[in-house]
Amino acid sequence: MENSMSRDEEDLNRRLLQESLIEYGAEYEEAKDLASRFWIESKKLWHIVGPSIFSRLVDFSLNVITQAFAGHLGDVELAATSIALNVILGFSFGILLGMASALETLCGQAFGAKRYHMLGIYLQRSGIVLLLCCILLSPIYVFAGRLVRLLGLPDEVVEQVEVVALWLLPLHFGFALLFPVQRFLQSQLKTFVLVWVSLAALLVNLLTSWLLVYVLDFGLVGAVAALNISWWVLIVGFYGYAMLGGCPQTWTGFSVQAFSGLWEFTKLSAASGAMLCLECWYYTILMLMTGKLNDATIAVDALSICLTVSGWGFMIALAFFAGTGVRVANELGAGNGKAAKFATIVSVSQSASIGLFLCIIILIVHDKVAYIFTSSTDVVQAVDKMSYLLGVAILLNSIQPVLSGVAVGSGWQASVAYINLGCYYISGLPLGIVMGWVFNLGVMGIWGGMILGGTAVQTVVLAVITIRTDWEKQAEKASERVAKWSNPQPDDQLELQDKPNC
Numbered sequence: 001m002e003n004s005m006s007r008d009e010e011d012l013n014r015r016l017l018q019e020s021l022i023e024y025g026a027e028y029e030e031a032k033d034l035a036s037r038f039w040i041e042s043k044k045l046w047h048i049v050g051p052s053i054f055s056r057l058v059d060f061s062l063n064v065i066t067q068a069f070a071g072h073l074g075d076v077e078l079a080a081t082s083i084a085l086n087v088i089l090g091f092s093f094g095i096l097l098g099m100a101s102a103l104e105t106l107c108g109q110a111f112g113a114k115r116y117h118m119l120g121i122y123l124q125r126s127g128i129v130l131l132l133c134c135i136l137l138s139p140i141y142v143f144a145g146r147l148v149r150l151l152g153l154p155d156e157v158v159e160q161v162e163v164v165a166l167w168l169l170p171l172h173f174g175f176a177l178l179f180p181v182q183r184f185l186q187s188q189l190k191t192f193v194l195v196w197v198s199l200a201a202l203l204v205n206l207l208t209s210w211l212l213v214y215v216l217d218f219g220l221v222g223a224v225a226a227l228n229i230s231w232w233v234l235i236v237g238f239y240g241y242a243m244l245g246g247c248p249q250t251w252t253g254f255s256v257q258a259f260s261g262l263w264e265f266t267k268l269s270a271a272s273g274a275m276l277c278l279e280c281w282y283y284t285i286l287m288l289m290t291g292k293l294n295d296a297t298i299a300v301d302a303l304s305i306c307l308t309v310s311g312w313g314f315m316i317a318l319a320f321f322a323g324t325g326v327r328v329a330n331e332l333g334a335g336n337g338k339a340a341k342f343a344t345i346v347s348v349s350q351s352a353s354i355g356l357f358l359c360i361i362i363l364i365v366h367d368k369v370a371y372i373f374t375s376s377t378d379v380v381q382a383v384d385k386m387s388y389l390l391g392v393a394i395l396l397n398s399i400q401p402v403l404s405g406v407a408v409g410s411g412w413q414a415s416v417a418y419i420n421l422g423c424y425y426i427s428g429l430p431l432g433i434v435m436g437w438v439f440n441l442g443v444m445g446i447w448g449g450m451i452l453g454g455t456a457v458q459t460v461v462l463a464v465i466t467i468r469t470d471w472e473k474q475a476e477k478a479s480e481r482v483a484k485w486s487n488p489q490p491d492d493q494l495e496l497q498d499k500p501n502c
Contacts, residue, residue, distance in 0.1 A: 080160030098276030100179030108329020124258035205230035302382035324405030337471035355398020428454020
């Protein structure tokens with residue numbers, strides 16, 4: 001009897017062990033499948049993000065090189081160039097870049113839906129809308145001297161700003177052509193052409209700057225002319241590739257269809273522009289507020305160093321912004337809501353990991369990072385005190401742009417513009433003022449309040465919206481949008497600016 005019970009127990013244990021092994025094997029296969037999916041999605045994402053990081057760093061470097069050449073000409077030339085590039089050109093840059101991001105929604109979803117010919121139509125529509133916007137913004141360059149005089153700058157700086165601003169007009173109009181074609185190429189994963197053309201533009205910028213400034217002795221005008229030339233190398237290179245056989249499916253020539261639906265296209269572009277500009281101007285206001293503090297010179301220098309370091313990390317985040325927008329738009333356009341959700345998870349996790357790594361690096365070298373830019377003991381100590389805020393800013397800026405990329409890929413630009421307005425200007429800005437002046441915390445209070453009340457709150461809001469999104473419904477809306485824009489009807493009211501479905 002005992003032997004019989006023993007055999008029964010052994011059989012039971014054997015079956016339990018087999019079932020356990022089968023269950024473990026199923027879980028292992030599922031984990032392996034998840035790992036494979038993560039790897040595949042990562043390759044698709046980095047096919048866009050990797051080249052985008054390089055091209056964005058190059059674009060950033062073109063202006064830095066020009067400022068460096070201007071700095072060797074004199075302090076007045078450096079000040080005038082910095083103001084013209086960062087204030088005058090930066091104002092229109094933010095608007096036009098934001099408006100062009102509408103293509104990340106439309107081109108990405110059309111490419112995912114295999115409506116390839118529509119990408120060329122969208123490219124032309126965006127160019128038309130942005131060129132009209134450039135015309136409206138041109139008086140800023142013409143009257144740049146009068147505008148910057150309101151800041152109380154010396155007359156010699158104002159005079160040089162007037163010269164530089166007028167010479168920047170070709171670049172201003174060039175943005176209207178450059179930004180759409182960059183997104184046109186990104187949306188169809190033609191990313192490596194961005195790398196090679198950007199590298200060529202960087203080399204041209206170095207060569208022409210040296211030639212025009214030092215060899216031909218054209219001074220400040222030569223430095224700005226070299227900047228114009230290098231940016232137009234990007235424009236000619238990208239359009240040459242797109243129109244001369246590089247994109248046979250998506251570029252089928254100029255079409256009168258580009259002039260249809262311009263008003264609806266303008267509304268989506270305006271929402272995209274507002275979404276990005278509200279964020280860019282937020283940091284401009286931060287700098288202006290810091291300039292009103294007592295002992296503003298050290299505060300502005302320290303904040304400038306922190307924002308520059310943060311800006312390098314932000315270039316990586318902006319690349320993830322572009323990559324996430326393209327991946328989400330591609331999957332939604334193809335009707336794959338679950339794939340769009342998974343692409344979001346992969347992108348956020350990888351960008352956040354990079355941000356966390358950079359944050360840790362900053363905290364480790366907190367007392368040395370400022371030596372890259374200055375040898376002033378006072379400025380170094382000020383940056384050291386602000387390094388913890390810098391680390392937090394880098395970490396948040398590695399998450400928030402990716403969530404904004406999800407919004408762009410899904411077509412939520414109008415909703416995010418309102419979120420940015422509320423978080424930055426109704427929450428963050430007043431908190432920064434209170435902490436900076438009421439509690440006498442100076443630049444630490446201003447920046448800390450704007451990070452806590454603005455960037456942190458915005459990141460949480462976007463995260464909640466993304467988590468609660470009905471991705472299958474978003475895929476249905478994307479399919480409807482692509483169908484409407486591919487076959488426009490005169491009486492059709494195109495629903496471009498979706499609200500996230502939670």
